Amino acid sequence: xxxxxxxxxxxxxxxxxxxxxxxxxxxxxxxxxxxxxxxxxxxxxxxxxxxxxxxxxxxxxxxxxxxxxxxxxxxxxxxxxxxxxxxxxxxxxxxxxxxxxxxxxxxxxxxxxxxxxxxxxxxxxxxxxxxxxxxxxxxxxxxxxxxxxxxxxxxxxxxxxxxxxxxxxxxxxxxxxxxxxxxxxxxxxxxxxxxxxxxxxxxxxxxxxxxxxxxxxxxxxxxxxxxxxxxxxxxxxxxxxxxxxxxxxxxxxxxxxxxxxxxxxxxxxxxxxxxxxxxxxxxxxxxxxxxxxxxxxxxxxxxxxxxxxxxxxxxxxxxxxxxxxxxxxxxxxxxxxxxxxxxxxxxxxxxxxxxxxxxxxxxxxxxxxxxxxxxxxxxxxxxxxxxxxxxxxxxxxxxxxxxxxxxxxxxxxxxxxxxxxxxxxxxxxxxxxxxxxxxxxxxxxxxxxxxxxxxxxxxxxxxxxxxxxxxxxxxxxxxxxxxxxxxxxxxxxxxxxxxxxxxxxxxxxxxxxxxxxxxxxxxxxxxxxxxxxxxxxxxxxxxxxxxxxxxxxxxxxxxxxxxxxxxxxxxxxxxxxxxxxxxxxxxxxxxxxxxxxxxxxxxxxxxxxxxxxxxxxxxxxxxxxxxxxxxxxxxxxxxxxxxxxxxxxxxxxxxxxxxxxxxxxxxxxxxxxxxxxxxxxxxxxxxxxxxxxxxxxxxxxxxxxxxxxxxxxxxxxxxxxxxxxx
Ligand code: GLA
Numbered sequence: 001x002x003x004x005x006x007x008x009x010x011x012x013x014x015x016x017x018x019x020x021x022x023x024x025x026x027x028x029x030x031x032x033x034x035x036x037x038x039x040x041x042x043x044x045x046x047x048x049x050x051x052x053x054x055x056x057x058x059x060x061x062x063x064x065x066x067x068x069x070x071x072x073x074x075x076x077x078x079x080x081x082x083x084x085x086x087x088x089x090x091x092x093x094x095x096x097x098x099x100x101x102x103x104x105x106x107x108x109x110x111x112x113x114x115x116x117x118x119x120x121x122x123x124x125x126x127x128x129x130x131x132x133x134x135x136x137x138x139x140x141x142x143x144x145x146x147x148x149x150x151x152x153x154x155x156x157x158x159x160x161x162x163x164x165x166x167x168x169x170x171x172x173x174x175x176x177x178x179x180x181x182x183x184x185x186x187x188x189x190x191x192x193x194x195x196x197x198x199x200x201x202x203x204x205x206x207x208x209x210x211x212x213x214x215x216x217x218x219x220x221x222x223x224x225x226x227x228x229x230x231x232x233x234x235x236x237x238x239x240x241x242x243x244x245x246x247x248x249x250x251x252x253x254x255x256x257x258x259x260x261x262x263x264x265x266x267x268x269x270x271x272x273x274x275x276x277x278x279x280x281x282x283x284x285x286x287x288x289x290x291x292x293x294x295x296x297x298x299x300x301x302x303x304x305x306x307x308x309x310x311x312x313x314x315x316x317x318x319x320x321x322x323x324x325x326x327x328x329x330x331x332x333x334x335x336x337x338x339x340x341x342x343x344x345x346x347x348x349x350x351x352x353x354x355x356x357x358x359x360x361x362x363x364x365x366x367x368x369x370x371x372x373x374x375x376x377x378x379x380x381x382x383x384x385x386x387x388x389x390x391x392x393x394x395x396x397x398x399x400x401x402x403x404x405x406x407x408x409x410x411x412x413x414x415x416x417x418x419x420x421x422x423x424x425x426x427x428x429x430x431x432x433x434x435x436x437x438x439x440x441x442x443x444x445x446x447x448x449x450x451x452x453x454x455x456x457x458x459x460x461x462x463x464x465x466x467x468x469x470x471x472x473x474x475x476x477x478x479x480x481x482x483x484x485x486x487x488x489x490x491x492x493x494x495x496x497x498x499x500x501x502x503x504x505x506x507x508x509x510x511x512x513x514x515x516x517x518x519x520x521x522x523x524x525x526x527x528x529x530x531x532x533x534x535x536x537x538x539x540x541x542x543x544x545x546x547x548x549x550x551x552x553x554x555x556x557x558x559x560x561x562x563x564x565x566x567x568x569x570x571x572x573x574x575x576x577x578x579x580x581x582x583x584x585x586x587x588x589x590x591x592x593x594x595x596x597x598x599x600x601x602x603x604x605x606x607x608x609x610x611x612x613x614x615x616x617x618x619x620x621x622x623x624x625x626x627x628x629x630x631x632x633x634x635x636x637x638x639x640x641x642x643x644x645x646x647x648x649x650x651x652x653x654x655x656x657x658x659x660x661x662x663x664x665x666x667x668x669x670x671x672x673x674x675x676x677x678x679x680x681x682x683x684x685x686x687x688x689x690x691x692x693x694x695x696x697x698x699x700x701x702x703x704x705x706x707x708x709x710x711x712x713x714x715x716x717x718x719x720x721x722x723x724x725x726x
Pocket of ligand 1: 335479526528546547
């Protein structure tokens with residue numbers, strides 16, 4: 001049993017395979033007692049401790065008892081003495097902001113109730129998970145909160161979310177509704193997060209927690225390139241293989257906030273959920289608001305274990321559909337091959353050449369629709385450009401089908417170009433505020449997905465192309481963030497709902513499409529990785545990781561991405577050299593070694609390659625087809641770099657430890673300083689492995705104990721090992 005209720009001591013304990021999470025009811029409040037390594041049975045009452053006194057923080061009615069400012073809460077509120085940041089803030093019908101949640105009851109059920117309209121981790125069978133639901137209520141206002149804790153025992157993950165119901169008789173407004181809160185009884189932590197920008201996403205930052213509030217957030221109308229909706233909190237000495245660390249990942253694609261604060265009593269409060277800035281959700285009597293879900297994990301064995309917990313659960317119980325467990329097709333994308341400079345003839349040539357090299361799918365990127373020859377028009381007009389495609393899509397599909405290569409296509413459905421037939425017909429369909437200018441980003445505005453007629457239009461436009469049966473892959477892009485956020489049709493009272501309603505609309509549209517077109521592989525993109533989040537993985541099992549396709553820059557991007565996202569979710573392509581974004585000149589095999597780490601493809605014109613390079617494409621396609629399947633289920637290890645040393649090394653090991661693919665890139669040359677070895681991880685120490693590329697034989701214990709030599713001496717050169725158990 002994953003959830004144990006000690007009725008006598010009013011303690012609830014959740015156990016996963018290696019962790020425990022403990023809460024209790026004290027003086028009517030649901031307090032947090034512990035999150036950490038697995039606890040055996042026992043009376044945990046003594047875990048509850050107060051300072052006894054909280055200066056200047058009034059103590060309940062009598063002035064006696066404990067002070068709320070000093071208590072670790074499960075879902076804290078503001079107004080009765082807890083002066084820290086709350087998980088829930090409500091404007092009551094009388095205008096006051098106070099919420100006072102008391103414990104009502106709890107129940108345990110098999111399986112997992114899913115949050116309505118939102119993406120979430122799921123179970124395929126009720127035996128996979130157990131859910132604890134705790135009900136809290138404010139007796140005065142009638143606000144009722146249900147906290148859901150679902151336990152995925154095998155992967156050490158607990159998902160949390162809340163449902164807030166207005167049980168009173170008048171309307172109130174939710175101003176903040178977090179998905180989860182963890183109150184720690186100390187603040188001796190480092191905070192680890194992703195930071196970045198377009199073309200430099202998800203680099204890693206680590207710094208010690210200080211007093212005051214630190215908030216990683218987005219108010220961009222998207223999870224964004226700048227921060228990612230997860231946070232890791234670790235002991236100061238935690239490494240890849242040792243030490244405590246906690247992760248919280250929000251399963252959501254819009255505005256989020258991940259806060260952590262060091263407090264006056266040397267404690268820390270971590271809250272994750274929707275960004276409260278700008279959020280205002282009116283809740284009529286009897287209505288319920290459902291928060292997105294947060295996935296929590298704890299590892300006593302450092303960051304690698306934490307990452308593995310997320311990888312395993314997200315790859316298998318967040319991603320869905322027929323592509324979830326299989327190697328993804330090796331594709332070639334037309335973007336860096338020709339940008340807007342293509343027509344059907346050129347695509348057929350590229351496709352035929354790709355097919356000869358073994359590539360399985362040609363993606364027609366931006367520029368096939370409306371009258372679009374650059375990025376300044378036609379978004380919204382999702383019909384084939386007859387000038388570029390005189391025989392329609394079929395003119396490309398047919399000859400390529402004969403060559404055995406499938407077709408994929410790019411959409412940017414959520415956008416509208418002011419220079420488009422759609423905008424001329426429906427100038428009010430975009431997100432906007434009446435009488436204010438509409439700021440354009442890349443010459444485009446964002447469609448108002450809170451509106452059903454807009455979603456229906458998009459569904460029909462996309463479905464018309466997919467119904468032809470010619471398309472087996474869709475790249476779904478989103479190339480600007482939101483400004484002048486408003487949806488006039490919703491009315492003045494409801495403008496604080498717009499961004500969240502937008503995402504509810506997007507999720508509904510995606511659900512319809514993935515349900516109706518189960519044979520299409522959807523990949524999400526937002527100027528690369530501007531919406532690389534767990535929310536979209538529920539609909540689209542892979543993401544274009546970054547518009548920066550440079551192998552050297554990708555080392556940091558992929559390393560940061562791997563903290564919580566599975567490798568199969570990470571699209572990684574070999575592009576031309578010199579690289580179009582950075583100018584770096586890198587050997588072909590370095591580009592391959594780096595791209596092999598994710599769902600694989602090419603971002604170049606194969607017809608422009610030398611014969612020698614074409615041979616390399618052939619060879620690498622074949623290698624990926626043979627070995628790339630383990631990206632869905634293999635365990636990924638960050639072995640070294642890329643921040644602290646002049647190289648980067650990693651490996652992926654298949655579930656049964658029979659195969660390991662390891663990569664090494666020398667990122668900076670120090671004369672005579674680069675001869676080194678790297679120790680691999682995760683292998684069977686009693687097995688013998690043969691390197692499929694060189695024929696060299698090693699034992700598992702040698703590979704993990706001594707390691708492998710990395711004799712490269714030239715900058716940006718690399719090495720790959722494909723180690724098969726013999
Ligand atoms: C975005 C994507 C690119 C490409 C272009 C097309 O920037 O990230 O991969 O699809 O749009 O305009």
